[in-house]
Amino acid sequence: MRKYWLELTIGFVPVLLIFLTVIGINVMPVLFFALFGTLLFFTVKGKGKLTAFSNGKSRNEVKDTSFTFGQIGGQERAKQELVEALDFLVKRDQIEKLGIRPLKGILLAGPPGTGKTLLAKAAAQYTDSIYLAASGSEFVEMYVGVGAGRIRDLFKDARTKAKKAGKESAVIFIDEIEVIGGKRDGGQHREYDQTLNQLLTEMDGIHSNELPRILIIAATNRKEMLDSALLRPGRFDRHIGVELPDKKGRLHILNIHADNKPMDENVNMDRIAEQTYSFSGAQLESVMNEAAIYAMRESSPVIMESHLLMAIDKVLLGEKTDRETTKEERERVALHELGHAIMAEHVRPGSVSQVALSPRGGALGYVRHQPQQDQYLYTTAFLHNQIMIALGGAAAEEIFYGERSTGSRGDFEQAVNIVKTLVESGLTSLGIVDATMMTPEKWAEISGTILDDLMGKTKVLLEARKNVFEASLQTLLKEETIDGVSFRSMIKLHEAA
Known part of the structure; x- marks a missing residue:
């Protein structure tokens, strides 16, 4: 019926305008006010031209939510926590007997690519819910009130579609929640604040005795940026870490x-x-x-x-490249990579899997290390050894050429990051300090002290193994790769000599 009236209107209005024009009536003011009214209506609704057409319909609904937890690997603990939280939607009679308040929101926090979106889809399947997905950036506009309107539309759409589908619950997934849920600093970001305030209001309006029930699942890889009002109990009740798999x-x-x-x-x-x-x-x-x-x-x-x-x-x-390097560059790169490899074998014997001289991505050569056992706690000695491996390439260049090249930039960044970890963990001469109160001068001083000391030790160790460099250099230049077993045989042979 609605389609019939829409088609009738579309056909009648142009005929009416043509008729009025023929009999001499100026229809331009009518067209102007009609256009202005349409734009105003869609702007208030959070849709339309003035909001850059960011919403094609109202929200994307994933109709096929056949994705299950069994299809997600490597997140057993996160899946267990999530299923326990979802049981509040599934086992309604049991939670009512125990007087448990159903959860309103679940926050999934972890690095990119760990499966947060997949967990949300599986949650909708597990609870037999309508699934709606949105990104935090969809709610941000330059016009004050637009984001808040879109939040209202999102919750309205969830309830409407759940009722239409005959479902008793709906799962709303908001990715990149930090975009709209960042900490409020009292500044002039009125649009951001209104959007967040509206989200808080909608979450407060979720009641356990209402059908359909709404569950919000949000994902972020920057949990520390979120406003405390979002994280308090009664809003995002569960915070589930989705970490890199073991x-x-x-x-x-x-x-x-x-x-x-x-x-x-x-x-x-x-x-x-x-x-x-x-x-x-x-x-x-x-x-x-x-x-x-x-x-x-x-x-x-x-x-x-x-x-x-x-x-x-x-x-x-990255992919192998067709960069053509000069003979001098190839030799420098080979010595650089051998410096990393020899240093790695010294501090962690058996760790080198391959030394390669082929350009790949932004690197002109690389050392592939044998996988180490999953480790989550690091000692000072271990981190110092990692720094020495990173400095091995630059140390080799200094030994053979008397100077370094720009090829060590990435190695130095890695070394400085490890120094930062040492400082923040209280593993330096500074003792236990608040890293946020460190001045740039103090950072430069402690980094310089640690890196200069370890660079000196690295050069001494590599100087004593110059015969290993000389023996393996020609093989690497000719073959372009040396596997770990052959490399260790070279080291053993020439160190014994």
Whole structure:
């Protein structure tokens, strides 16, 4: 019926305007006020031209929410916590007997690519709910009140669509919640404040005895930026950390993404899980996809372990490039990478997997390290060793050329970040300090002291192994790669000599 009247209006209005024009009536004022009224209406609703058409309809609804928790790997603890929170929606009779107040909001916090969006989709499937998704940036406009209007529309849409679908609950997922939920500083950001205030008001208006029930799931990788009013009990009641997967989780994720791919029977997925230390779920998916691409390039019917290892390098460093370097540059890069490798074998024997001289991404060469056991606590000695490995390349250049090059910039950034970790953990001569109260001068002083001392130790250790450099340099220049076993044989042979 509504469609019929819409078509009738669309056909009648142009005919009326043409008729009025023919009989000599000026229709321009009518058109002007009609256009102005339409723009004003859509602006107030948070849609339309003045808001940059950021909403095509009202909100994107994911109608197919068949994604389950079983399809998410590497987040067992997070899934367990989330399921426990969702049971407040599923087991209604039980929670009413115990007098439990259902949760209104769940905050998923963790690094990018760890599966926060997937967890929200699985939550909608688990609770048999309507699922609506939005990003924090969708609510931000230059016009005051537009974001608040969109928040109201979001909650209204959730209730309307849940009723229409015959569901008793709806899950609203807001990604990048820090965009609208950042800490209020009393400044002039009236649009941001009104949007946040409206979100708080809508959350306060969620009552346990109302149907359909609304559950908000928000995701952020910067939890420290969120306003305390959002984080208090009664709003986002549960804060669930979604962290990078451990080895067991990485193996699970790799197997999930290998299900639809022809894998060689000799592929050791356990070894690939070890090689992908500190990878997120998104990076692991990319590894499997890139490995399939490498297999296709070589016209291989199956994905072999060599394809997976190449894919790991690509995800970490980027694709191989066709940069042509001079002989002098190749030799400098080779010595630089050998400095990293020799230093790594000294502080952590057996750690080097490969030394490569092939340009990849922004690097002209690289050292691939054997995966270390998942570790979450670091000692001063361990962090000092990591700094010495990072400084090994620059130290080798100083030993053989008497100066460093710009190729050490990334290594120095890594070393300075480790120094920052040492200071913030109270592992330096400064003792326990508040890092936010450190002046730039004090940072420069403590960084210079630690890095100069460790650079001196690194150069002494590498000076004593110049024969290892000389023996392995020609092999690396000729072959472009040295595997870890061959490299350790060279070190053992020439150190004994």
